[in-house]
Amino acid sequence: MILDLAIVLASVAGMEGVAYLVHRHVMHGGLGWRLHRDHHEAHDHAFERNDLYAVVFTAIVIAVFVGGNWIWPLQPIAIGATLYGVLYFIVHDGLVHQRWPFRHVPRKGYLRRLYQAHLLHHATEGREGAVSYGFLYAPPVKELKRQLAAGRSPVQQGRDQSSSDRTAC
Numbered sequence: 001m002i003l004d005l006a007i008v009l010a011s012v013a014g015m016e017g018v019a020y021l022v023h024r025h026v027m028h029g030g031l032g033w034r035l036h037r038d039h040h041e042a043h044d045h046a047f048e049r050n051d052l053y054a055v056v057f058t059a060i061v062i063a064v065f066v067g068g069n070w071i072w073p074l075q076p077i078a079i080g081a082t083l084y085g086v087l088y089f090i091v092h093d094g095l096v097h098q099r100w101p102f103r104h105v106p107r108k109g110y111l112r113r114l115y116q117a118h119l120l121h122h123a124t125e126g127r128e129g130a131v132s133y134g135f136l137y138a139p140p141v142k143e144l145k146r147q148l149a150a151g152r153s154p155v156q157q158g159r160d161q162s163s164s165d166r167t168a169c
């Protein structure tokens, strides 16, 4: 029982690593970007192609649950992955993207950091140069801003410079 609980908690933590890698290398990769792209573009549709990732991940977790009838410890792993999915939905789809009927902007603490970190993920155009691919763990916002500035191409930096020049005028 204790061991099962430890596996559930380890799976929640492990899923953050999996989500980071999938987001960075698959969703922002050449093929995966086709589905993730509309999540990075402004629109007024209720659903995005990007939601298909959630459908695929749910199908995988259901398969792992079913497999757990014969193989231990697939069931505690699937429970951990489900918990991660719920936390992911609350932080990413709810808190940051407000796909629920109320607005709550966290003002302090770790939730604030997660909120700002994901907004910084959306600060770049296109699939390259983005920062903060995780969802339930985020480095300090200062560090992300530094990475963002360091990753900008000279063209983008020039564009930023000229737009700030314009505002200065």
Ligand SMILES: [Zn+2]
Binding pocket: 023, 027, 028, 036, 040, 121, 130
């Ligand atoms: Zn992304």
Ligand SMILES: [Zn+2]
Binding pocket: 039, 092, 096, 097, 118, 122
């Ligand atoms: Zn997002």
